[in-house]
Amino acid sequence: MSIVLVGFMGVGKTTIGNLLSEHYDKPLVDIDTYIVETTQLPIPQIFEKYGEAYFRDLEYQALQKWIDKDVVISTGGGIIESELSKDILKGNVNTFWLKCDIEILFNRINHDHNRPNASGRSLNELKALYSKRELSYNEIAFKHIDANRPKEVVASEIIESL
Ligand SMILES: Nc1ncnc2c1ncn2[C@@H]1O[C@H](COP(=O)(O)OP(=O)(O)OP(=O)(O)O)[C@@H](O)[C@H]1O
Numbered sequence: 001m002s003i004v005l006v007g008f009m010g011v012g013k014t015t016i017g018n019l020l021s022e023h024y025d026k027p028l029v030d031i032d033t034y035i036v037e038t039t040q041l042p043i044p045q046i047f048e049k050y051g052e053a054y055f056r057d058l059e060y061q062a063l064q065k066w067i068d069k070d071v072v073i074s075t076g077g078g079i080i081e082s083e084l085s086k087d088i089l090k091g092n093v094n095t096f097w098l099k100c101d102i103e104i105l106f107n108r109i110n111h112d113h114n115r116p117n118a119s120g121r122s123l124n125e126l127k128a129l130y131s132k133r134e135l136s137y138n139e140i141a142f143k144h145i146d147a148n149r150p151k152e153v154v155a156s157e158i159i160e161s162l
């Protein structure tokens with residue numbers, strides 16, 4: 001069964017996913033990377049050309065493909081925007097929600113143009129998005145992890161709880 005990381009943009013899903021992948025010697029499937037590789041398009045271009053709903057469908061298809069495999073999965077921050085993806089995640093007992101203060105996340109993501117739902121947004125706009133999404137992460141994740149700590153500590157807590 002897979003180990004799945006969910007949480008807001010910039011919280012460390014890819015970073016922690018890499019540490020878990022090394023620890024367990026299991027492949028890391030980073031869904032954002034998987035989509036970029038399979039479509040041969042950068043994420044901002046997928047959003048621009050085909051719209052966000054199309055991207056959410058690609059995420060859902062990727063999740064469906066990998067959820068029952070022996071891998072570590074780092075999801076994209078907005079995967080819970082899809083009810084279909086939420087249903088899959090709810091069925092996985094190893095879904096971890098990484099949580100971190102929005103002020104820290106804002107400083108990590110607001111200069112990055114590779115995240116269409118973050119670039120150009122103010123702290124207040126991202127706070128509103130964060131509050132809305134918190135409800136969904138809370139619905140699907142069995143385990144909540146405080147990610148306001150060094151990445152090695154965050155990864156160790158997940159490893160200890162598995
Ligand atoms: N625990 C941590 N402490 C300090 N910096 C961290 C920590 N975790 C991640 N970072 C840094 O924060 C940035 C974002 O991390 P990362 O790309 O792993 O986030 P993400 O959750 O995968 O984001 P996205 O939702 O956009 O895919 C990176 O520069 C990373 O080095």
Ligand SMILES: O=C(O)C1=C[C@@H](O)[C@@H](O)[C@H](O)C1
Nearest residue numbers: 009032076077078115116117
């Ligand atoms: O939070 C979001 O809506 C997103 C997060 C990223 O991981 C990417 O999946 C994409 O930029 C959308």
Ligand SMILES: [Mg+2]
Nearest residue numbers: 013014032074
């Ligand atoms: Mg990532």
